[in-house]
Amino acid sequence: METNTKILAAEFQYLEGQDLDQVLAWLAEYREKARILAGGTDLLVKMKLGHVQPEYIIYIKKIAALNYIQYDTGNLKIGATTTLSQIERHETIKGYYSALYEAVRSMAAVAVKNMGTIGGNLGNASPAADTAPPLLVYDASLKIASKEGVREIPITEYFVGPGKSVLAPNELLLEISIPEIEADTGSSFLKLGRVAADIAKINVAVCLKRSGRTCTSCRIAFGSVAPIPMRVREAESLLEGKELTEDLITLAARAGAAEIKPITDNRSTREYRLKVSRVILEEALRAAWQRAGGAL
Amino acid sequence: MSFQVIGKVLPRKDGIAKVCGQEVYPSDIVVPNMLYGVTLRSPYPHAEILSIDTAAAEAMGAIVVTPDDVPDVIYNERTVSIPEKTYRDRRVLPRRARHVGEAIVAVAAETEELAFRAMRAIKVEYKVLPPVLDLDKAMDPGAAPLYEEIYLGDDKIEVRNNIACERIITVGDPEAGFAKADHIVEREYELPRVYHHQMETKTAVCRPEPNGGITVWATTQTIHNVRQLLGHIFGIPLSKVNVKKLAIGGSFGSSIQMNSIIPICVALALKARRPVKMVSSREDDIYDHAKFPARIRLKVGVKKDGTIVAADMRVMVDIGAHQINAYPLLGCMAGWYASLYKWRDFYYEGRAIYTNKVPACAMQGYGNPQVNFAVESHMDIIAEECGFDPVEFRLKNYVGIGDEFWGQGPTVKSIIKSCGVEEMLRKGAEMIGWANRRPHHEKSGRYRRGIGVARGFHTSGTGGPKPGEVIDYSSATIKINEDGTVDVMTPVMDLGGGTGEAAVKVVAEVLKVPYERVELSPVDTKTTGYDVCTHATRGVYCGCGAVYHVAQQVKTKLLEFAGRILEENPENLELAYEEEKNVSIVHVKGFKQKQITIGEVAKLAQIYSWGTIAATDSLRQKNCPPCFVAHFIEVEVDTWTGIVKIPRAILLSDTGTPINPDMVAGQLIGSLSRGMGYALYEETEYDLATGKLKCNGFITDNKIPTSCEMPYIDDIQVYFAHTYEPTGPFGAKGIGEAALNSVASAVANAIYNAIGIRFYRTPITPEKILQALEGGGKVGN
Numbered sequence A: 001m002e003t004n005t006k007i008l009a010a011e012f013q014y015l016e017g018q019d020l021d022q023v024l025a026w027l028a029e030y031r032e033k034a035r036i037l038a039g040g041t042d043l044l045v046k047m048k049l050g051h052v053q054p055e056y057i058i059y060i061k062k063i064a065a066l067n068y069i070q071y072d073t074g075n076l077k078i079g080a081t082t083t084l085s086q087i088e089r090h091e092t093i094k095g096y097y098s099a100l101y102e103a104v105r106s107m108a109a110v111a112v113k114n115m116g117t118i119g120g121n122l123g124n125a126s127p128a129a130d131t132a133p134p135l136l137v138y139d140a141s142l143k144i145a146s147k148e149g150v151r152e153i154p155i156t157e158y159f160v161g162p163g164k165s166v167l168a169p170n171e172l173l174l175e176i177s178i179p180e181i182e183a184d185t186g187s188s189f190l191k192l193g194r195v196a197a198d199i200a201k202i203n204v205a206v207c208l209k210r211s212g213r214t215c216t217s218c219r220i221a222f223g224s225v226a227p228i229p230m231r232v233r234e235a236e237s238l239l240e241g242k243e244l245t246e247d248l249i250t251l252a253a254r255a256g257a258a259e260i261k262p263i264t265d266n267r268s269t270r271e272y273r274l275k276v277s278r279v280i281l282e283e284a285l286r287a288a289w290q291r292a293g294g295a296l
Numbered sequence B: 001m002s003f004q005v006i007g008k009v010l011p012r013k014d015g016i017a018k019v020c021g022q023e024v025y026p027s028d029i030v031v032p033n034m035l036y037g038v039t040l041r042s043p044y045p046h047a048e049i050l051s052i053d054t055a056a057a058e059a060m061g062a063i064v065v066t067p068d069d070v071p072d073v074i075y076n077e078r079t080v081s082i083p084e085k086t087y088r089d090r091r092v093l094p095r096r097a098r099h100v101g102e103a104i105v106a107v108a109a110e111t112e113e114l115a116f117r118a119m120r121a122i123k124v125e126y127k128v129l130p131p132v133l134d135l136d137k138a139m140d141p142g143a144a145p146l147y148e149e150i151y152l153g154d155d156k157i158e159v160r161n162n163i164a165c166e167r168i169i170t171v172g173d174p175e176a177g178f179a180k181a182d183h184i185v186e187r188e189y190e191l192p193r194v195y196h197h198q199m200e201t202k203t204a205v206c207r208p209e210p211n212g213g214i215t216v217w218a219t220t221q222t223i224h225n226v227r228q229l230l231g232h233i234f235g236i237p238l239s240k241v242n243v244k245k246l247a248i249g250g251s252f253g254s255s256i257q258m259n260s261i262i263p264i265c266v267a268l269a270l271k272a273r274r275p276v277k278m279v280s281s282r283e284d285d286i287y288d289h290a291k292f293p294a295r296i297r298l299k300v301g302v303k304k305d306g307t308i309v310a311a312d313m314r315v316m317v318d319i320g321a322h323q324i325n326a327y328p329l330l331g332c333m334a335g336w337y338a339s340l341y342k343w344r345d346f347y348y349e350g351r352a353i354y355t356n357k358v359p360a361c362a363m364q365g366y367g368n369p370q371v372n373f374a375v376e377s378h379m380d381i382i383a384e385e386c387g388f389d390p391v392e393f394r395l396k397n398y399v400g401i402g403d404e405f406w407g408q409g410p411t412v413k414s415i416i417k418s419c420g421v422e423e424m425l426r427k428g429a430e431m432i433g434w435a436n437r438r439p440h441h442e443k444s445g446r447y448r449r450g451i452g453v454a455r456g457f458h459t460s461g462t463g464g465p466k467p468g469e470v471i472d473y474s475s476a477t478i479k480i481n482e483d484g485t486v487d488v489m490t491p492v493m494d495l496g497g498g499t500g501e502a503a504v505k506v507v508a509e510v511l512k513v514p515y516e517r518v519e520l521s522p523v524d525t526k527t528t529g530y531d532v533c534t535h536a537t538r539g540v541y542c543g544c545g546a547v548y549h550v551a552q553q554v555k556t557k558l559l560e561f562a563g564r565i566l567e568e569n570p571e572n573l574e575l576a577y578e579e580e581k582n583v584s585i586v587h588v589k590g591f592k593q594k595q596i597t598i599g600e601v602a603k604l605a606q607i608y609s610w611g612t613i614a615a616t617d618s619l620r621q622k623n624c625p626p627c628f629v630a631h632f633i634e635v636e637v638d639t640w641t642g643i644v645k646i647p648r649a650i651l652l653s654d655t656g657t658p659i660n661p662d663m664v665a666g667q668l669i670g671s672l673s674r675g676m677g678y679a680l681y682e683e684t685e686y687d688l689a690t691g692k693l694k695c696n697g698f699i700t701d702n703k704i705p706t707s708c709e710m711p712y713i714d715d716i717q718v719y720f721a722h723t724y725e726p727t728g729p730f731g732a733k734g735i736g737e738a739a740l741n742s743v744a745s746a747v748a749n750a751i752y753n754a755i756g757i758r759f760y761r762t763p764i765t766p767e768k769i770l771q772a773l774e775g776g777g778k779v780g781n
């Protein structure tokens, strides 16, 4: 036992970014030796455990230009250092982006949400990250910057493996942008943990569009049941263009559960995840359908 | 009975300080010129320490203490039992590591960070030994021995097959008893290791004094036992060892023994010749203690009419790497079993086994929740198999008024003089709607509800008519100040349950002084007489029993002085509280006009140089009355996800007179949460390949239920039985441990009533429920 979670034992240089250019310049210079610090609710834990020992810590929360929630022309744009609490309290998100709202509401406890940021949740790239499934089903895209310039990628291309993303060591996540939510669209998020305040055993998000009794489009994403948060495309295609019935929901949920690749870990077992992902997907589909104005 | 303050809801004496963050806990102590200490802990479950290279750490300016630097004293950190019944197997720092996380080397430096870095610079050469991690293999002849020899009292004894200690008890003729039975039920139950999860981790601060002594501020449930043990280990006269009484951030039993870091801190301070402070991290703490797990095989014989005729219980306890209180535990488990129902002829066999795991120790209930789970599950199984109503079957066989109660194993017994069992079972049944409870086979659908009952008790202290294997008495000093206010000096630790307020109320009631005019004094071991420990639910019954005893002596002195002033015979005087004037007076019996305030008596006694109205004394309680509880709990099982919710809980207690009724309710409700954890969530599992905890010592992966998992407060009902314990202060018994003892049993019985599956092990997780439902319902056995 060589840990002591009260102590940050390794020495590092603490850099406080005042503007974006400065941060990007530091990232370009220090690359792998540096880590971005936002709320620190993931990073500091890892540093105390000795799992990461950066030589440079670049604090980004002082940069006002990274903290915003913008909602115009129907698009939702969230700056990377926006805290989970800010998102939870945002009326538009609460009203229209139910899956994202429910995901953030389900996370941690107040203190952690006051510190933790959406950029950090993605930056940490945990397979269980609660904001990942909603962002996947909203088809969000991510704006990423480096000294060389800015690129934008769909979130489906972002996650690579447990704790791994496509972010290069010199890159900074700037913004999460979510396309307009059209009329007759409904979304939902569900999560099971060991207790209420917990990292997910399983989480799932659904976003679907309705036309009459037909589900015209549907996106489903699971978390904590595979190396990365994942869309389950077979289940989605079973629903798309079909009249939504209880039977179809059951069928799609079964298909969705067949696509995941869970493991047994401290939080749950592979068998449990396989069985119960079907149950919570059914519920998430029903909730999203109802929010889209559909009846069953 | 009508009281002035007893039974009233009044503000806690430490309430304002706690709410404002001003209460002083050991971790708040700062002493000028102090160093900070940390420990290096074993990464191996079993390893001999060949060498320790401290040069690099010392070059960084650190003070290092290795096993070579500590006194060669083998002790047991818990000194509640009498010496000849105390097993001793440990030193301050060991020469052989016996569990992952055992402290091996300690380091102190100017900052905690520097100490930590110096600690990492120490090189330890280990000879890794085969570990014993599986209870089933621990007693194999080929299993690696944890100890060759240990001590029992002054005798050196050999350890065979890793059996730490055992107890075998036969009452009557069990074989003949079973021969009379019409029906015999036998099952095996298993209760897990869990972590105490008290809010505050352990702190020790030690300041060496110029006279060669030490002053210690530490997390503990017993300042006096810590003092005596430190004096013994370090060879310091007790008059030079002072241990301060401070607030404690919860304990659940984890500080009955002297915490492992306390003597380590003392060793560092003595070597450094400077004060040292150590605050254990959460992972240090999770690797320091756990609740005793238990495997219990139970066989019970009944007659057709529901009379129990015989029982047989065999217990195996995986105690981990040290004996803290395994031997008394085995005795207590026998007692909890013997005192639940009238088995008539019965057998008990308990065995404690050493393994290379974190040492287990008392945790709320001390073997009682384990025994209760087995017995109360068993009672339901028998009731179902024989067609008895579970409530009536319990009422027919319970141990109650006039029966013998084993308060602390086979040597501490007394006769039950107050008992609310029948009242609670009848009332609880009515409150939950027992008459409308349907059997599990009539239930279907995704969500299924069930109702479960279980009853239990705990002892109130470990007193008895005869001295037993455990020490039990307490002391108090009380004085009336010159303005009629009162100072109370009690060494009894308040673990958060309100023992301090109870002491104040007892004094206020005896002396008829308003609650706000009585205060607790800051004390330490130098200013108080001995108190054994706040354990065994003895705080109110024994601790405040002593306070009551001393308050009576103060009252006698007060009346005597008042008699001199009023020129009356003290026997002709009595005390009264005058509400309108908010004063306490001494007056002539039946003639209030002739009166004097208590303050005036005290002031005149000073002016006339008669002396202070004060007394100091000790008291041993001659009984160990059971505080009974009953739990009626409703569960809702989601058969698709295996998640169990508790929509309703009825918590009934018989604490005699509830001195602090709000805090009795608090104990019951808090224990519902802990009992839910025990039933549904908690277990500190081991990786059997590495000997490490699967949670790695982090609470992230050691979940306990929080307020989010609790039923809504409106769905929890608390009921107090109407009893009066004739031997307790103002009729009071205890509650702390009792409150927990039958929670998990009631939850498991309710789950059975919901889905027809009997769980023989806890925690009953969603994973296990789904697995059982898929497997058609057979679990365990």
Ligand SMILES: Cc1cc2nc3c(=O)[nH]c(=O)nc-3n(C[C@H](O)[C@H](O)[C@H](O)COP(=O)(O)OP(=O)(O)OC[C@H]3O[C@@H](n4cnc5c(N)ncnc54)[C@H](O)[C@@H]3O)c2cc1C
Pocket: A035, A036, A037, A038, A039, A040, A041, A042, A043, A044, A045, A060, A080, A081, A084, A106, A107, A108, A109, A112, A115, A116, A117, A118, A119, A120, A121, A122, A123, A124, A128, A129, A130, A131, A167, A171, A172, A173, A174, A197, A198, A199, A200
């Ligand atoms: C008690 C507790 C409970 C928790 N519960 C949950 C939960 O229920 N669900 C859940 O999903 N998570 C949970 N978490 C994890 C954590 O709180 C979240 O992931 C949070 O969103 C992290 O944000 P942060 O700002 O604190 O990240 P930080 O710790 O500051 O950063 C995390 C990682 O992302 C990188 N990073 C941060 N910002 C950027 C950026 N703009 N560009 C590039 N990289 C960046 C950092 O370098 C670091 O590697 C919990 C944590 C704790 C301590």
